[in-house]
Amino acid sequence: MALLPRLRRFARNLTRNPHDADDMVQIAIERAITRADQRQPDARLDGWMFKIVRNAWIDEVRSRGRRDKIFAPEAAGEHVGSEVIEQEMTLMSVQAAMLRLPEEQRMAVGLVLIEGLSYKEAAEVLEVPIGTLTSRLARGREALQVLLGGEGEIA
Amino acid sequence: MTISDETIMAYSDGELGGEERAAVERAIRENPELEKRLARHRALRDRITLAYSAELSEPVPERLLAAARRAATSPTTGKIINLNAAQAAMARQAARAGSRAANESSYKPGWRSLGGIAAGILLGLGVGYGLWQQGGGPIARDAGGALIATGGLKSALTTQLASEQTPTSRVHIGITFQDRAGRFCRSFALSGAAAPVGVACHHGAEWQIESLMRGPAGEDGGQYRTAGTEMPPLLLKSIEAEISGEPLDQAAEAEARQQGWQAAAR
Numbered sequence: 001m002a003l004l005p006r007l008r009r010f011a012r013n014l015t016r017n018p019h020d021a022d023d024m025v026q027i028a029i030e031r032a033i034t035r036a037d038q039r040q041p042d043a044r045l046d047g048w049m050f051k052i053v054r055n056a057w058i059d060e061v062r063s064r065g066r067r068d069k070i071f072a073p074e075a076a077g078e079h080v081g082s083e084v085i086e087q088e089m090t091l092m093s094v095q096a097a098m099l100r101l102p103e104e105q106r107m108a109v110g111l112v113l114i115e116g117l118s119y120k121e122a123a124e125v126l127e128v129p130i131g132t133l134t135s136r137l138a139r140g141r142e143a144l145q146v147l148l149g150g151e152g153e154i155a
Numbered sequence: 156m157t158i159s160d161e162t163i164m165a166y167s168d169g170e171l172g173g174e175e176r177a178a179v180e181r182a183i184r185e186n187p188e189l190e191k192r193l194a195r196h197r198a199l200r201d202r203i204t205l206a207y208s209a210e211l212s213e214p215v216p217e218r219l220l221a222a223a224r225r226a227a228t229s230p231t232t233g234k235i236i237n238l239n240a241a242q243a244a245m246a247r248q249a250a251r252a253g254s255r256a257a258n259e260s261s262y263k264p265g266w267r268s269l270g271g272i273a274a275g276i277l278l279g280l281g282v283g284y285g286l287w288q289q290g291g292g293p294i295a296r297d298a299g300g301a302l303i304a305t306g307g308l309k310s311a312l313t314t315q316l317a318s319e320q321t322p323t324s325r326v327h328i329g330i331t332f333q334d335r336a337g338r339f340c341r342s343f344a345l346s347g348a349a350a351p352v353g354v355a356c357h358h359g360a361e362w363q364i365e366s367l368m369r370g371p372a373g374e375d376g377g378q379y380r381t382a383g384t385e386m387p388p389l390l391l392k393s394i395e396a397e398i399s400g401e402p403l404d405q406a407a408e409a410e411a412r413q414q415g416w417q418a419a420a421r
Contacts, residue, residue: 004223005211012210022216029222042300094206112168113200114207119170138161145199 003046006115011053013110016099024060028052043124047117051125054107097147105140108133113141158182158189167196293326293345294364302364304355312341312355312362316412318405330402331411332394337418339411340365342394352390357416366393 007028011021031052039048098106104126111122112133123133158179165171166179183189293308304312311326320327329342329352340356353367368390403411 004215004219005213008213008215008219009207009210022219025219026222029219029226033226094203098203109203113203119165119168134161134165138164141164141196141199142160144203145195148199148202 003049006046007049007053010050010110010115011057013098013106013114014054014057014103020057020060024053024056027056027060031056044117044121046115047121047125050111050115050117051127054125093148094144097144100147101140101143104136105143108136109140109144112137158186160192163189163192164196167193167200294367297361302367304362304364308343308345308355309362312343312357313416314412316405316408318408330394331408332398332402333400333418334397335399337399339416339418340394340397342390354390354394357418365397366390 004025007025008021011024011028012018015021015024028049032049035052098109101109107126108122111117111125112119117125119130119133119137122137123130126133128136162171162175162179166176171179179189183193293304293306294302295305297303303309308326311324311328315324315326315328317328317331325346327344327346329344331339331341334340334356338356338358340354341362342352342354344352351367354365355362356365357363
């Protein structure tokens with residue numbers, strides 16, 4: 001398990017901005033220490049940390065009052081590695097598609113499909129009922145199918 | 156039977172169990188259209204997983220590593236804040252929900268909880284100790300999620316006297332003492348530069364790791380250190396906060412070992 005890279009990845013999906021993401025991770029680590037007593041004994045560490053990151057972001061957005069101004073035009077361009085061109089194009093399009101999802105769907109997809117949480121765990125992180133999580137996930141997936149290449153229609 | 160796309164999705168994510176699962180599997184066998192939808196869900200999941208896997212191998216910025224290190228090495232400060240915060244939270248909880256909530260609260264005074272989280276972050280970081288990751292490492296989680304000593308660390312905690320160890324012992328025992336609950340606790344250091352140091356307390360048949368932090372980097376380039384002399388100040392402070400009375404002397408340490416480290420009032 002490598003928690004820190006996963007926290008960063010989750011935070012990037014959340015904030016759509018790598019710098020904000022790292023700020024949120026740092027705040028979350030600091031908060032985790034002082035809030036250790038609030039963690040349910042059976043809660044997974046990753047889910048608990050995701051929740052702290054998310055709450056830190058909610059606080060941040062509120063205090064900035066600039067939610068509508070946040071875009072991450074460069075986010076996709078930062079994932080340049082040694083991949084072959086074809087794979088890189090796939091990477092960029094998946095991430096570009098993710099950026100176009102509404103936050104609630106992006107979070108559901110991120111927690112379940114990228115971070116591998118169960119529906120129940122993801123619902124707890126987002127503090128919504130499991131049915132809400134399931135429908136957000138379904139809508140997010142459907143939107144991704146459409147955005148990622150015309151295989152969206154169900155015959 | 157009609158199967159909704161949400162049900163297929165939940166099935167593809169391994170969320171269905173028992174009856175529901177069997178029903179979906181039957182329906183899929185009978186209906187190639189459902190099979191196509193399932194394949195579509197799986198393909199999307201694979202595609203997303205792949206697209207985001209590269210991020211995990213990106214280098215983590217130093218400021219985050221530093222924050223995580225501080226988290227992992229500050230059980231003392233964290234705990235002091237925590238004890239107060241936990242007591243206040245418990246009082247609020249009791250006021251809200253009556254005494255039942257307070258009785259059920261899992262809050263326990265003393266060492267608990269923080270070490271596990273700090274260690275989790277530390278382990279999550281993979282701070283360079285292959286030994287932590289392997290099944291045979293010195294520390295494992297028990298069924299309840301608590302960190303416990305295993306293998307060579309466990310046997311050193313159980314049998315090794317501070318006076319008997321040699322510079323080549325793989326685990327160094329520092330001081331032995333009783334905490335406020337009367338349990339026997341021992342500080343330990345694993346060999347190697349920056350290898351973890353910590354405190355374990357005997358509980359039941361196990362040694363629970365109560366405190367765990369990165370050891371001093373050491374100028375000795377990974378040579379064995381002398382326990383006690385290089386204990387990080389934070390570890391000493393956390394011991395000071397929990398110790399009852401004085402550390403055991405050589406005779407008392409041997410006596411406690413003889414008695415199987417059973418907690419006793421002092």
